[in-house]
């Protein structure tokens with residue numbers, strides 16, 4: 848069994864997320880997802896949807912075998928239990944593949960890190976774009 852791990856904020860689900868998770872799932876036999884904690888989303892505006900609700904939506908997707916909320920303190924903590932064979936990174940996730948693999952090896956975790964490309968064009972395949980459109984109409 849090849850276990851794949853995908854991570855992300857997943858604030859306001861859209862087909863880009865479905866594409867990312869479907870591609871990640873296709874890399875192995877089962878897909879685990881770590882949903883980012885509200886307190887850790889500092890690289891962009893805070894999520895509109897609270898973490899428990901983001902988790903509930905991701906966990907309900909057919910492609911996802913198990914979704915959990917990440918650690919608030921240490922991103923490597925949940926990996927000790929999940930022990931993924933492959934980690935799928937999104938096209939815009941700010942991690943360097945080599946550096947991440949080195950940090951994993953240091954902790955005796957031996958996952959291959961793979962980057963999933965951007966999906967083909969779709970009108971609102973970005974949480975930021977959905978929020979902008981909603982503000983234009985209702986703001």
Ligand SMILES: Cc1cc2nc3c(=O)[nH]c(=O)nc-3n(C[C@H](O)[C@H](O)[C@H](O)COP(=O)(O)O)c2cc1C
Nearest residue numbers: 854855856881882883884887917918921922925940
């Ligand atoms: C291997 C790995 C483990 C992660 N573990 C956590 C975690 O435990 N808690 C958390 O809040 N974020 C964790 N993250 C970070 C986020 O889930 C997410 O990748 C990050 O916020 C950037 O993605 P985004 O642009 O979708 O928000 C982890 C990321 C990676 C690559």
Ligand SMILES: Nc1ncnc2c1ncn2[C@@H]1O[C@H](COP(=O)(O)OP(=O)(O)OP(=O)(O)O)[C@@H](O)[C@H]1O
Nearest residue numbers: 855856857863867937938939965966972973974975
């Ligand atoms: N259109 C897309 N194609 C492929 N992957 C995507 C797409 N949109 C999001 N993802 C991936 O899904 C994961 C979670 O995405 P995230 O929660 O950052 O949403 P987002 O729509 O990219 O947000 P924002 O628009 O605020 O940057 C990330 O790994 C991201 O790269």
